[in-house]
Amino acid sequence: MSKPRAANEPYRLPPPLFDARCKACWFTAAIVLLVVASFWSLDLQWAQFLSLDALRSMGRFVAEFFPPDTSPKFLQKVAIGAWETLAMSALGTGLAAVAGLALALPASRLYEGHAARARTLTRLILNALRSIPELVWAALLLISAGLGPFAGTLALALHTTGVLGRLFAEAIENAPPGPGTALRTHGVGNGRVFLYATLPQVLPQLLSYTLYRWENNIRAAAVLGVVGAGGLGQLLAFHMGLFQMGKTATILGAMLLMVAVVDAASHGARRLMTR
């Protein structure tokens, strides 16, 4: 008589929970370790945060936000701040687009076999510009440009130059080489080849990158003022520092409104373009 088959043959057993050869297991283990170490090493004051006392002070804090200050005089001040924020982001992005394009040229290999000697160095500079956030740039620039929106504009421009320069360089390197080669075989120089063959091809892409960054920069510009670089953020830091919560609430409302309007506008524009 044959033996009854095992209900669960050995090779059908579920795999062991941890296997030294399983990449995902190591990945998960590393993440769990990182998370545990993070929570363990930070002295997070949950007890203080969740205590009755803290909750009460939180409640009081939120209650102070109401009613928001809506006197016409203050609203006008907020409107000026919002306009300043918008102008900072637009001008900063514009400057960054120009500087980014100027740096993208040495950072890209223009044709097959092009030596592109400055490529590595320029890319290094772009990465450095990009990895320092706008706010840190603003804090650094305050020293030479003084308090005010000018420092904020330059800070936005520097960070965005890093971001756009890299994106532009990728776009230029990935442009179809046909028209450029045609001009180059007739002896046209690099500058003119770029202006009349490469640029017209990549311009729509460059524009869409720039618009996308502008959208990001409007959000960034709103908070840059916290270190003293102008716009809505400066108003916010000022009135919050004086504990004028009604005014703070108005400014927060204005920020939310601005972000919402920009989001809606860009969403609408993208839908129009893709239709």
Next chain:
Amino acid sequence: MDPALHTPPMRDPAWQGRLFWMLALVVVLWPLGVATEFKPWVLLEPDNLKVTRQFLDTFFPLAYDAEFLAMVARETWRTVAMATAGVTLALVVAIPLTLINTRVLSVSALSGRMARGPFWLRQAVRWLLIVLRSIPELVWALVFVRVVGLGPTAGVLAIALTYGGMLGKVYGEILESGETHATETLLRNGSSRLQAFLYGLLPTNAAELTSYTVYRWECAIRSSVVLGFVGAGGLGQQLDNSMKMFNGGEVASMLLVFIALVALADKVSAWLRKALG
């Protein structure tokens, strides 16, 4: 035959249009320059130039004594830990909201229109997510510093709320854009919504969800440095202190460490996303 036809035009045929648009651009940019007090020559005024040069002169030599380096290492870890803890808590916020929010998991939507109650619940969650992510993390941090005092708690909470909003929104979009046939079948055959999520929706989208989360973790490291500037601890706070004391050597060293940290996070995140496919 006219010889002019044979020689190619030496001038750009479209120069008039280009000149016009250049001038138009300047006219548009003028009010922006006024609003932002855009005066580049301020940078070159002798007073400002002197201050700048003095500050830049202190950049070298870089600060590298053992005590300082130990402090930088500790604060760098705190920055990473703040970002990691923040993203973990953001997941705690985002996952339940995503489960409520996802249209695919609606039982009433299987047969025509979604019922009114669930519809408004989903709409409410959507608005909550929008509010959470449209307040910048820096503003959340300013608020929490008032409530819980200076320290990493405020930073972690700020990251948790903003990133909770972002993750919740994008998770919802990922889940709804993928293949939903398996999930629908499970729901139609009487599985619970949680079962349909775990066995239908999650396996098809797991790689994309993880890769987006890793990308956001990388962003959180960058923003946790910024949060230090309002008193949430970490590398940003030390940078702010050194800057206020015009200690250029320390500022330069910390900026270099920061650039290296961001580059490392960039590499780790790119590698992980590639490994996930």
